[in-house]
Amino acid sequence: MIERIDIGTRMSRIVKHNGVAYLCGQVGEGATVAEQTRDCxxxxxxxxxxxxxxxxxxxQAIIWLADMDDFAEMNAVWDGWVPEGAAPARACGEARLARDVLRVEIIITAAY
Structure with a gap:
């Protein structure tokens, strides 16, 4: 069974199937990469x-940065957030994000 949560016209915020939750990409508010990462x-x-x-x-976490020069700043927040011993598989790359003010977007897949 597939369960969709917070369904919109274009996407669902969460899709659950067979013990796995897929989250839509999350962005955050703030002037810096660190602020946006914390909010995200x-x-x-x-x-x-x-x-x-x-x-x-x-x-798994997939992280998109508008500029890879922000990698260390994002990682400083990420490293303090991820529970010790529970680091997921992760990829990080540079991409043009949906709006010019966005610096980071994070896509998560998790067990439930």
Whole structure:
């Protein structure tokens, strides 16, 4: 069975299937990459909770940065957020994001 949560015209914010929750890409508010990353991860946590999951159950994270020069700043926030011993498989790359003010977008797949 597939369960869709917060369904919109274009996408669902969460799709659950066979014990796996797929979150739509999350972006954050703020002037810096660190601020946007913190806000983005808070949004991820809220969606994980809604899906019946948590940061310690993340299987994979895909992170897009508008500029790879921001990699260290984003990682400083990420490293403090990921539960010790529960680091997921992760990829990070540079991409043009949906709006010019966005610096980071995070896509999460987690068990629930």
């Amino acid at each position: 991860l808070a949004r991820v946590e809220a969606l994980l909770e809604k899906a019946g999951s948590s940061p310690s159950q993340i299987l």
